[in-house]
Amino acid sequence: MTRSRQPGGGPGFSRRRMLTGAAVLLGGAFAAPALSGCTQAAASGVTNLSYWHLLSGGDGITMATLVADVEKELGDVSVDQTVLAWGAPYYTKLAMAAAGGRAPDIAIMHASRVTGWAPGGLLDPWDLDLLAEFGVSEDTFKPRIWEKGFTDDTLYSVALDSHPFITFFNTEVADKAGVLKSDGTLIDTSTPDEFIDMALEMQAVTGQHGLSWGYLNDGAQLWRLFYTFYKQHGADMVLETGKPAQFDEDAAIESLEFMTKLVDGTVAATNSDINNGIAEFAGGKSGMLFSGVWELRTLQDAGVPFDATTIPTLFGTPAVYADSHAFVLPHQSNPDETKRRAAYEFMSTLLKGSIKWAGAGHIPAYLPVIDDPAYAELLPQAHYADAADLINYDPPAWFTGSGSDFQNYFLDAIQGVMLGGTTPQAGFASFISRIDTLLSKPNPVTA
Template identity: 40%
Template sequence: MLGNDGEHALTRRTLLGAAVLGGVSLVTACGSGQRGELRYWNLFSGGDGDTMKAMLADYRAAHPQVRLRDVTLEWGDRYYTKLAMASAAERAPDVAALHLGRLPAFAPGGLIDPIDPDLLRRAGIGAEHFPKGLWRRSHHDGRLFAIPLDTHPFVQYFNVEICREAGLLDEDDVLRPPKGPEELRAQLRATKRVTGSHGLVLETAGDGVVPWRLFWTLYRQAGGNLLTPDGKRSAFDEAKVRSILEYLQSLHAEGLTSTGLDADGAIALFSSERGGFFWQGEWEVRTFQEAEIPFSMMRFPGLFGPPLAEADSHAFVLPHQPERTEQQQLLIYEFAAHLLRNSARWASGGHIPAFLPVTSSPEYTRMRPQSLYRSVIDDVQLDPEVWFAGSGSRMWTELTAILGPVMDERMSVGAGVAAMRRVLQDLLDTPNPVE
């Protein structure tokens, strides 16, 4: 149903559908509707939360005429349900953080409003300031709906001293990237001989994200697609999936990888220097700096093809409001522009700034190890563009519950492949609850 302005009118069905997106109760927030006041919702906790608060303090100091009211909510489906319900009830904040992978769930039902590119340019922001892939994913049906803040890719951490003793570093103390899966296996064997424990530490249990992110990294390297280009049918390549899962399971069978660890357990094990390698998102950089271990980082190596890596992107969006003036939009765009121009501080936690003037700046280039995997920004692989994908989504939860057990041999590869196929088809058969 379309309103007079051509946008999707928010109906009772949309309101109920928004609840289905995350499955928790309605929580609302009052929109500001006033010049000089800005309400901002985000989902940043831990080190990211501290950094965001510092960036907001800088904004307040530079813009004393603006009353900024920020709210931090719990990461994942709870955040997205609250945001969806507030938008559906027309009681949304002025601006909010959203993962680009979640855009297909929010834009079709009118839960977020399109961004005016001309007004955005008046704030000094345009397409030329972002990687082409992230800018493309900021659109839906040809309209701009998001302003990317960063990208956070799957990366490889390694213990420098362990890898040096294992003979894996070059004359400049740089890790030699493996040329394919068997070279990686050899590297893991070498580091296991040094540690006497593990070659690779990774999360395969709990409610974390590594099993999906690792699978999607390798599957995309191999040229695999889950869906047809229109996102309506399965393109599940069983041969590629089986090959990847058999390889990952074989690493565990040889005793080269950790087993049954959740995210906290994997972090603790690598921090205790009982593994040469650690696979995770880049956001743990501060954790290992504070642990004072000799680590470094690199973009995830190309094992089954080019060195592509799974990623998502934090972005700014306009939650739906029935009336938003040009003046209010400019206030929001200037707020986003301020954070983008100062996103070198955001990069200190590991995320790659999406704003290219910062990503190419001397300040960011000098950051170690944060800038060492910067090149992946042009090759990041976001989730398929469907409503059930993206950070903290149903697809992540349901596929991770299969992939983790396969990786550490609690489930056979054959059973895992069949279960993945069923989950994917079930998701495809479920309509977007807010479209």
């Protein structure tokens, strides 16, 4: 697909309008952040970059290793990392820094959040020619991952990975339950009833549950599983500002009805949160776990015998929910060209060494890494690599995406459905009503 090449800054905007819009978009008025790590390196000939991200824990350790590797390989680039708390704290400070003229040279965002930022000038576009000079281009990414970086035919983000919702399974429990094929993979299930039957076979082994999945007070967990099954119906959800939401009600209701069947107290716990779900699976008290690839290291540390696979297609169309950590260029009115070029080189070099990022469970977005024989030997990561062909991001809108309130709105409407106090029809109608109210309002960044 041919895209226009647009070097230089993003669309023009009023600084005052942007500061106001960013505060509204992120939920209120916020003080400008205290920035750290933004000084030039003292060593002559070394370009210092400020790099912001929201990766902590094991992911943060892995990212620090990757950054150190890049610094060592390049030799003339030094990177100061600023790590901020996941979710609203991070996006609030990044937006205000971009709007207030104190943006870092490069940052990580979730790809699903870019739609709400790019139109108002919070991000600068990537120069396709300069990216190609450093070996980053359309043919080095899977199509839907590359395309997600575009807003209005301009590239605003470059994915580091995809991190889908997947199925972890206890290999010992599955073997005892007789639900493993000769190659060690789970038997095929292509309908909701077949999946429930498989889970019940595992429950007979564990004596507790066949599946672990936590949703209490967690809109992200609820939405990720719902959207996986919704998209497996081949259904779309279109959220266009100024118009009512477009959706497939039958697909939504059938997805919710199946989710309530899962939490019957036998297949899965009726009222578990994700921490309890992970602990249950790690303790061998269930046969499967629905969660994100980011839980891989937790399960490895727990010592539970497990493998992983893409969530089975139960409603006809292969599909899974996912997001991507993606590199962006927060807006700078007068970017230093030396530092801007170094940001491209830093990002491209990190992408090329992202096999280490796969160790954290994420699927590297840069295709040469996936195609390297070393990735095929990385288990269980290679067993769910096909999920990158099936991923579905949040429906684009100025209020959607990881770390936004969108998934909390889903929680408010749907948790009662899972607990049995609300019908799927009433719960989903409540959710859509709230979304329609948001769609009636303009993106505050561009208003």
